[in-house]
Amino acid sequence: MVERLPVLCWMADADGYIFYYNKKWYEYTGATPAEMEGWGWQAIHVPAELPRVMEQWRRSLASGEPFEMTFPLLGADGVARLFLTRAVPHRNADGKVIRWFGTNTEITDLQAAEARARESANILQSVIDEVPALVFVKDMDGRLIKANAAVLAMIGRTWAQAREESDADWFSEAQARAIRETDRRVIELGETEEIEEQAGFDEIGPRVLLSRKSPFKDESGNVIGLIGTSIDITDRKRAEMLRAEGEAHLRRVLDQLFAFVGLMTLDGVLIEANQAPIKAAGLKPEDVLGKPFWDAYWWSYSPQIQRRIRDASDAARTGTVVRFDIPVRIVDGEMVTIDFQIAPLRNAEGRITHLVPSAVVIEERVRLEQARGLLIRELHHRVKNLFAIAIGMVNMSARIATNVPELAQGLIGRLNALATAHELIRPALVSDSGDPGATTLDKLVASILTPHLHSSDQLVCAGPFISIGPSAVTSLSLILHELATNASKYGALSTIEGAVQIVWESSKDGRLLVLTWRERNGPPVLVPVRKKGFGSQLMEISAKGQLGGDLRVDWNESGIGVTLTTLLDRLSR
Amino acid sequence: MGHHILVVEDEAIIAMDLFLAVEDCGGVGLGPAATVSEALALLSGAASCDGAILDVNLPDGDIGRVLDELEMRNAAVVVHTGFALPPEVRLRHPHVEVFQKPTLSRVLANALAKKLDEAAR
Numbered sequence: 126m127v128e129r130l131p132v133l134c135w136m137a138d139a140d141g142y143i144f145y146y147n148k149k150w151y152e153y154t155g156a157t158p159a160e161m162e163g164w165g166w167q168a169i170h171v172p173a174e175l176p177r178v179m180e181q182w183r184r185s186l187a188s189g190e191p192f193e194m195t196f197p198l199l200g201a202d203g204v205a206r207l208f209l210t211r212a213v214p215h216r217n218a219d220g221k222v223i224r225w226f227g228t229n230t231e232i233t234d235l236q237a238a239e240a241r242a243r244e245s246a247n248i249l250q251s252v253i254d255e256v257p258a259l260v261f262v263k264d265m266d267g268r269l270i271k272a273n274a275a276v277l278a279m280i281g282r283t284w285a286q287a288r289e290e291s292d293a294d295w296f297s298e299a300q301a302r303a304i305r306e307t308d309r310r311v312i313e314l315g316e317t318e319e320i321e322e323q324a325g326f327d328e329i330g331p332r333v334l335l336s337r338k339s340p341f342k343d344e345s346g347n348v349i350g351l352i353g354t355s356i357d358i359t360d361r362k363r364a365e366m367l368r369a370e371g372e373a374h375l376r377r378v379l380d381q382l383f384a385f386v387g388l389m390t391l392d393g394v395l396i397e398a399n400q401a402p403i404k405a406a407g408l409k410p411e412d413v414l415g416k417p418f419w420d421a422y423w424w425s426y427s428p429q430i431q432r433r434i435r436d437a438s439d440a441a442r443t444g445t446v447v448r449f450d451i452p453v454r455i456v457d458g459e460m461v462t463i464d465f466q467i468a469p470l471r472n473a474e475g476r477i478t479h480l481v482p483s484a485v486v487i488e489e490r491v492r493l494e495q496a497r498g499l500l501i502r503e504l505h506h507r508v509k510n511l512f513a514i515a516i517g518m519v520n521m522s523a524r525i526a527t528n529v530p531e532l533a534q535g536l537i538g539r540l541n542a543l544a545t546a547h548e549l550i551r552p553a554l555v556s557d558s559g560d561p562g563a564t565t566l567d568k569l570v571a572s573i574l575t576p577h578l579h580s581s582d583q584l585v586c587a588g589p590f591i592s593i594g595p596s597a598v599t600s601l602s603l604i605l606h607e608l609a610t611n612a613s614k615y616g617a618l619s620t621i622e623g624a625v626q627i628v629w630e631s632s633k634d635g636r637l638l639v640l641t642w643r644e645r646n647g648p649p650v651l652v653p654v655r656k657k658g659f660g661s662q663l664m665e666i667s668a669k670g671q672l673g674g675d676l677r678v679d680w681n682e683s684g685i686g687v688t689l690t691t692l693l694d695r696l697s698r
Numbered sequence: 699m700g701h702h703i704l705v706v707e708d709e710a711i712i713a714m715d716l717f718l719a720v721e722d723c724g725g726v727g728l729g730p731a732a733t734v735s736e737a738l739a740l741l742s743g744a745a746s747c748d749g750a751i752l753d754v755n756l757p758d759g760d761i762g763r764v765l766d767e768l769e770m771r772n773a774a775v776v777v778h779t780g781f782a783l784p785p786e787v788r789l790r791h792p793h794v795e796v797f798q799k800p801t802l803s804r805v806l807a808n809a810l811a812k813k814l815d816e817a818a819r
Binding site: 517521663 | 708709710711713714715716718730732733780799801802
């Protein structure tokens with residue numbers, strides 16, 4: 126039987142004297158039985174190796190322990206090959222060694238294979254260590270069997286530490302659990318899986334890995350773990366998120382913007398638009414998106430405007446920016462004016478790829494322009510009216526004056542009163558408040574009367590706040606002017622001691638204003654011979670006409686008394 | 699002549715000037731009225747009214763109704779205004795002559811006298 130063994134065999138007695146070699150032995154060594162018998166085998170040993178072989182063989186012979194050793198043996202061709210030599214003792218019933226059985230198995234090929242394997246493993250390790258991706262092999266329990274430098278760098282462990290630990294030692298509990306779940310799934314289903322995983326943290330947040338895990342199988346095809354590669358995509362992921370966030374942020378900003386910003390295809394189909402203008406028109410995005418821009422609700426009321434939008438789109442397509450103001454319809458059919466523009470959008474090569482319609486509401490600007498226009502017309506009208514009044518004054522003054530100085534004096538006084546009235550109204554007219562322009566009764570009284578006073582205590586005023594409008598102010602100032610002129614010529618204001626008391630109050634029903642003018646401490650009053658002079662007529666007509674009231678004069682000897690009644694609502698006109 | 703001429707003008711001094719200008723031309727003044735309602739009241743109370751010098755914007759509205767009334771009476775009319783006739787009033791009275799303020803009272807009175815002369819022929 127032993128002759129058939131592929132190994133070299135031999136048998137020795139208890140002392141180590143070899144009395145048998147098998148056929149393979151002689152074939153390998155090329156020696157004869159006579160040369161080999163006993164201790165003759167030393168002849169085929171490499172001399173340098175022999176002493177340690179002898180030493181160990183003798184030790185086994187002495188102790189009876191099995192012999193195992195690797196050493197070279199010279200073949201018939203003179204080449205030394207490495208053999209693994211084993212010798213086991215055969216004992217009798219008393220346990221005494223009576224014989225040794227030995228085998229020599231050539232391992233030169235085996236060792237070379239191992240060396241080659243070791244070498245290729247080293248190369249492989251070097252390669253995978255150079256790879257920036259994480260490469261790892263895990264066993265069924267999820268422990269690392271193999272890991273490249275990138276893995277160790279990420280978990281901050283040496284290989285010696287890493288093989289003793291597990292995911293739970295390197296990652297958060299949740300991360301480790303998620304990783305373990307994937308690992309189990311790959312192992313159980315035996316299928317490759319690609320998945321994004323979170324593993325570890327940096328100063329900004331968790332790192333994201335794109336991992337590919339495949340089952341690791343032995344030669345028989347049994348799954349014994351998994352092989353994985355992971356790429357760190359944290360930065361890419363963050364860049365994506367930032368971009369998405371940036372886009373979302375921009376969109377939110379645009380959506381809040383009442384201004385309109387859109388994007389059209391070259392065919393004029395609106396493909397993007399911010400929210401606010403769509404909402405302002407009471408629309409939903411789908412009402413305008415995906416449709417020709419000129420068909421949108423905003424201008425669907427006007428074929429002309431639709432035509433203009435269409436023409437503008439055509440022009441923009443050829444590279445021209447078109448801009449104009451148009452009224453657009455918003456919610457409830459309300460109209461607002463917008464400053465509208467369509468501009469071409471070019472790509473990096475300069476080719477026009479889209480059109481960008483945009484608009485801002487300029488209602489406020491339009492309103493201000495209209496208000497300004499109104500104001501200008503109003504001023505123009507007032508100037509014409511003032512000239513008409515001035516001409517009337519000249520005519521009237523000329524009719525009553527007996528000489529030129531008298532004419533001049535009368536005219537100057539009245540024109541001054543007119544100028545004062547205008548001056549009081551002017552601030553309101555030129556203010557931006559849009560107020561039609563108004564002053565108050567107390568201001569008007571003080572302005573007209575002051576030039577006629579010797580001292581401020583000659584005038585006593587009392588009355589509530591009454592607003593005087595631009596129409597009423599001329600009549601009222603002319604009435605007050607006539608009264609003041611008369612007082613300074615013939616009445617209380619012609620002396621230093623005289624005084625004028627002006628009191629006003631509104632009637633109980635709130636329709637009328639009653640103003641009383643009372644002069645005191647003036648010279649005795651003479652009832653005029655010529656009744657109803659020009660001044661009186663003017664006052665009466667003013668009071669009755671424009672002010673819708675009445676003027677009554679009491680010629681008391683102690684001082685003239687005048688009661689002016691006017692409609693309150695006329696005063697504010 | 700003795701034509702009865704209505705003067706409607708809310709600015710007292712202009713009203714007085716016009717009134718006297720009418721009298722200077724030999725007319726008999728009606729008014730002056732400062733409001734639409736005053737003018738209508740004067741017209742309904744007057745035995746005759748042959749012509750009128752009218753302001754347009756008055757405290758209680760525009761002159762439209764007064765113009766309507768005067769047209770029914772075949773009165774000659776000149777309008778004296780800083781603006782113009784309101785469009786709807788203009789539509790009803792396409793031939794009314796409008797003088798821009800300021801126009802001299804004498805010019806207005808003469809223009810009206812001329813119209814009355816033409817109507818009399």
